[in-house]
Amino acid sequence: MDRSPQKGAGSIIRPQPPISLHKDIHSPAFDPAEDLPEWVRTTFLDPASPLHNEEHAHLVHASIGFLWTVVENSRKGRRIIGQCEEGKPQGAMGKWARARAEMQIKQWFGHVPDFIITLDAEYCRECGDAEFMALVEHELYHAAQDVDAFGAPKFSKSTGRPVFVIRGHDVEEFVGVVRRYGADAAGVRAMVDAANRPPEISRASIGHACGTCKLRVA
Structure with a gap:
């Protein structure tokens, strides 16, 4: 089966960062990618999609907010083009700092989502379809459901909803992305070689x- 993205009538339309992010100096550095949640749901979470990935099944119940950004980011000399975080502000914060952070998140998404995935708009504007989808799925693999002491999926006792956590880089994540898109699109050619x-x-x-x-x- 051909699992490559198609273009044209009735096809999967890949979201693009707004042009204003690149050309308007007064544009905010971060912009909600409002069409990405539905694209992810239709492309990767819908069992009827040719690109469906059952390893993301738990995310059907998750709220994920996406952001485009033109802020350059790097770590240890390597460019960062995507990042998945928990929606609630993390780390040591005072009440006011946490309230400000939550207010900003609600202004972007209308609520505090389970996860926020930030994507480098410049990279996403220039990369190919396979590289873009590999990037998005790479970040989705970080959006995990917590497990109990026996390895079973964990659910909240008060709400019944899945308990979501961030999963670090692991072999399963890399295997999943490489299996679907290849080593080059996944950015791990050197490791595979x-x-x-x-x-x-x-x-x-x-x-x-x-x-x-x-x-x-x-």
């Missing part, structure tokens, strides 16, 4: 070098 090459250090060498390693060395 390294994995396909013979190891520079054998398992036996690692076992002998690490005192806590429990590898069975032949």
Whole structure:
């Protein structure tokens, strides 16, 4: 089955950041991507979609707000083009600071969503369809449902809704994105190439070098 995005009548229309973000110097640095939640729901969460991903099934019950931004961001010298966060302001804040942050979020979305995903508008304007969808799904993989001590999905006792958390980078996330879009679109070509090459250090060498390693060395 061809799972590539299609264009034309009745097709999946990829959202684009507003031109004003790039050309209007008076435009705000962040702009709600109002069409992205429905696009994500139609593209990835709807079982009838050719691009449906059952690994995001828990997000059918989640509220996700999306933001475009022209604010450049980097970490350890690497450009950041997307970020998923919990909707409620996180970290140590005073009451006024938290109230201000929540007011801003409500001005953007009308409520405080479960998650906020911020996307680099410049990158999204220039990248291809596969790269864009890989980026969005990469961030969706961070939007997880919490589990209990037995690994079962956790639900709120008071509301019955899923308890959502941010999941860090893990193998499952990378496998999911690479499986659907390939190593290049997922931005992990170097990692995949390294994995396909013979190891520079054998398992036996690692076992002998690490005192806590429990590898069975032949």
